[in-house]
Amino acid sequence: MNLKVATRRRGLVVAAALGAAALMLPQSPARTAATAADFGPQAGPRQASNWGGYIAQGTFTSISGSWTEPHVTCNSTDDLFAAWLGLDGFGSRTVEQTGVETDCSSGTPVLSAWYEMYPAPPVQWSDPVAEGDHITASVVSKGIGRYTLTLTDDTRGWTEHTDQTLIAKRVSAEAVIESPTQNYPSFSRLDFSGLTVNGRPFDSAKPQPFSSGGYTPGSLSGGSFSLTPGTGAVTPQPPANRPPIIRY
Template identity: 45%
Template sequence: MSVARRRTLAVSTALLTVLGAAAPAVAATAPTLVQAPLAHHGGGLLHSTSGNWAGYAATGSRFTSVSASWVQPTVTCSGGNTWSSFWVGLDGDGSNSVEQTGTEADCSNGSPVYSSWYEMYPAYPVNFSNTVRPGDHFTASVTTNGSGSFTLTLSDTTAGWSHTVNKSLRSASLASAEVIAEAPSSSTGVLPLSDFHSVSFTGATANGQSLGGFSPDGITMASGGVTKATTSGLSGGNSFSVTWKHS
């Protein structure tokens, strides 16, 4: 399956927020980031391969909520520009919209840049201004009343801040729920994946029950014969890890 891509974010905006006066030199060359639906999705039932996603996606029901927690990973930067995102969302697996919120761990000219955001794709995303640090504990949820109204909440329980955003999107199909680590994309394709080592997701739920109750699809991120990130099995039906393998 090949569908539109997710999360259209000007990297320059995120870097200006985080780096202040140091950002313009980066902004001049940074691509426009997109966090979109699955760029490629293939393989058998309960296990598949994607060019830009790793994690779990549940389908086969009408989904009105998804939630999970994770610890913001530390990225290792080796001099280039790389990107990674960690999020929960509804839709995107087989649909052209994604309602999502999460965090970012990027490398800009060899320096780590961390941020957080929400997005109602295909609308442009919005970055939160709060500082994000590796090791911070995050909890995120996306819920809907099923009639086009969405509530997206992202909380940094370590730093003690939280954002709740109410948005509308009547075209949402509500056909999937995801907990994902992603290689963001630009208009030219999937971008190099940051070396985030490993990220652990816990307490993953959909429609108020463990994500594992929906027999979700475990997704490995791979492209051109190169495995970029692997996904562990579900523990207790609601916890798993994604491990970086290649940019």
């Protein structure tokens, strides 16, 4: 599987160039360019993945669901992670995704809403997000190569959406956490709920659990599951054939 390296930005990170035939034509004006690391395809085995949560394989036209942003403790300025929903990235070289990032580079958690049509870099929205906020997200295919990504902070009352174009396979759907730096801050629990794919409960797609950075998903039931610190999950090392391109 050809997968990318996602690494920390302190300025602007440009995603590593890939040989995939992916056409990227944004259909709406770009908002603020993301200033944190980008997020992309899955790497690593189920018990040591860069994604932690549930991943389904099949043919998908939509995923939607919610989660609550946890209270986190920064252990180092390298800590960085995001909770997100998306299509593709498991068995493909694109990812259509949206979520909320928590960045500890300043020494305290800073939360940012974003979307990404990988291999293009992520784009941040400027809306405020805080720990404890209830977030709802969806990624919907509108036909060949057309997608609508929507992110709502139900606690603060804002919604963002963007229409994008990307030639993609739509072969996976996921509700996950990810740390491009392979360093997660500490949190006790993150709850996903109301997850659906193709308009049906996420459970119906028989998704598989993946652990990441010490966080393990509990049982999926009725489109809901929780990620908590667990045993036996280790932080994977990036493959040597995925060098980063970083601009400070």
